[in-house]
Amino acid sequence: MRNRPIPEATVARLPIYLRSLLELAEGRGEMTVSSEDLARMAGVNAAKVRKDLSYLGSYGTRGVGYDVEYLLYQITRELGLTQDWPAAIIGIGNLGRALASYKGFTERGFRIKALFDVDDAVMGDEVAGLKIQHLDELKTVVNDEEITIGMITTPPAAAQEVADRLVDAGVRSILNFAPGVVNVPPDVNIRKVDLSIELQILAFYQQRTQAIAAAREANRRLGGPR
Amino acid sequence: MRNRPIPEATVARLPIYLRSLLELAEGRGEMTVSSEDLARMAGVNAAKVRKDLSYLGSYGTRGVGYDVEYLLYQITRELGLTQDWPAAIIGIGNLGRALASYKGFTERGFRIKALFDVDDAVMGDEVAGLKIQHLDELKTVVNDEEITIGMITTPPAAAQEVADRLVDAGVRSILNFAPGVVNVPPDVNIRKVDLSIELQILAFYQQRTQAIAAAREANRRLGGPR
DNA sequence: TAGATTGTTAATCGATTAACAATC
DNA sequence: TAGATTGTTAATCGATTAACAATC
Numbered sequence: 001m002r003n004r005p006i007p008e009a010t011v012a013r014l015p016i017y018l019r020s021l022l023e024l025a026e027g028r029g030e031m032t033v034s035s036e037d038l039a040r041m042a043g044v045n046a047a048k049v050r051k052d053l054s055y056l057g058s059y060g061t062r063g064v065g066y067d068v069e070y071l072l073y074q075i076t077r078e079l080g081l082t083q084d085w086p087a088a089i090i091g092i093g094n095l096g097r098a099l100a101s102y103k104g105f106t107e108r109g110f111r112i113k114a115l116f117d118v119d120d121a122v123m124g125d126e127v128a129g130l131k132i133q134h135l136d137e138l139k140t141v142v143n144d145e146e147i148t149i150g151m152i153t154t155p156p157a158a159a160q161e162v163a164d165r166l167v168d169a170g171v172r173s174i175l176n177f178a179p180g181v182v183n184v185p186p187d188v189n190i191r192k193v194d195l196s197i198e199l200q201i202l203a204f205y206q207q208r209t210q211a212i213a214a215a216r217e218a219n220r221r222l223g224g225p226r
Numbered sequence: 227m228r229n230r231p232i233p234e235a236t237v238a239r240l241p242i243y244l245r246s247l248l249e250l251a252e253g254r255g256e257m258t259v260s261s262e263d264l265a266r267m268a269g270v271n272a273a274k275v276r277k278d279l280s281y282l283g284s285y286g287t288r289g290v291g292y293d294v295e296y297l298l299y300q301i302t303r304e305l306g307l308t309q310d311w312p313a314a315i316i317g318i319g320n321l322g323r324a325l326a327s328y329k330g331f332t333e334r335g336f337r338i339k340a341l342f343d344v345d346d347a348v349m350g351d352e353v354a355g356l357k358i359q360h361l362d363e364l365k366t367v368v369n370d371e372e373i374t375i376g377m378i379t380t381p382p383a384a385a386q387e388v389a390d391r392l393v394d395a396g397v398r399s400i401l402n403f404a405p406g407v408v409n410v411p412p413d414v415n416i417r418k419v420d421l422s423i424e425l426q427i428l429a430f431y432q433q434r435t436q437a438i439a440a441a442r443e444a445n446r447r448l449g450g451p452r
Numbered sequence: 453t454a455g456a457t458t459g460t461t462a463a464t465c466g467a468t469t470a471a472c473a474a475t476c
Numbered sequence: 477t478a479g480a481t482t483g484t485t486a487a488t489c490g491a492t493t494a495a496c497a498a499t500c
Contacts, residue, residue: 008490012423014430015422034457041407064456064457064500065458079429079433080429094323094324094327094328095328097324098320098321098323102320104421105422108426149428173428181242181246189431191428193419193424195330196330197238200307202399203336203375204240205415206306206374206375206398209398234466260480261481272481273469274469277484287481288474288481288483289476289480
């Protein structure tokens, strides 16, 4: 049944299913796939796959599975990937340059249309076939190129101002790579990728694993309980 | 009270509090901070801050707040950031280079100690003061440099093999930037950063926002209900 | 029909949040 | 003491999962 809002956790997994389905379609030319197999590919369990897909509609066939092409199309449509998403990158340092050259974006319809910075030293430089423009051009270019997504790769101190300018220019989706919290109006979608935070979380779990191993070892040597 | 395992959601927020506390300590030299203020800085609500911090212990003072320096130390310790975390990057393309030069890592004790690739064309090149080495050297270097974290920035097809090699070399924490699912043994910590997935999720929400706005507009023009 | 597999239900689990007693 | 703010409880919400009837 449709019209239930799709849970956030499900939305976050749809791109993973999408990638698995693309592998099946392009690589092996499979016609159908079971929730069991799709789950294995996506690294989740089968019940979750079925539940997730049920939010999109009843696109499977009992006893058979899901038609790969059809499901591929439905997820693509649901995610909004049937249309193009012109994007801009603001802050053309190491990370900004890497993202500008990143091949993975284009495949899904994300087209980097403009690069912005405020440093005169890089102004006019060409990266991935695009000239770096001054941030003051943002509003004009966003309008001309119909840019809907902004990616912030500036130093943390500049991130809030850049976000404000993006919002002012009419951009309604922001992917923020700069450390720290950025505030935007409630009608603007913002997501955050913080590389340093990912590492800190890894460190926590590794430390915990080490602590557990050490405790077990200590117990073993003492011939203690457990 | 201690010894309850800290919930995953809380662990993911500790680095955010850490950053806010650093701002308070370095910038303004504040002595104490209330859950209300810390919440505002971190972009969450105050009840969540208090609940999260309560998992670490009772480090606040009723009627006063939390001592900034003391809480800073406790979170740092809890996350395991009192020790150094030597790391390696495997796959020195655009993204690998950007990460190698990323300043944000060093501040938290994450030290990039080695860069690996398999392309003879880049072998021996220097990036951020480090020579690119051949992947075949991985095991030796991991041992010598006591590397505990591996960051995979290879093309998707190579990611699983690189992960296997990292595990074989004794690395127990992996941050994977390559698209697709990578499997590791249960005692290995792995986290994934997928830039393309982040954009796809943004696209979904933007599309939904647009659809809602369009429906409202249609209703308005028809003079319809709601 | 027999076997396979979906779609859905319901139980369970974990995370969020408001409320407030404890206490500085 | 009065005001402020924590730490904890308990209600609520959302996500996960096993189980199984529906059905190809």
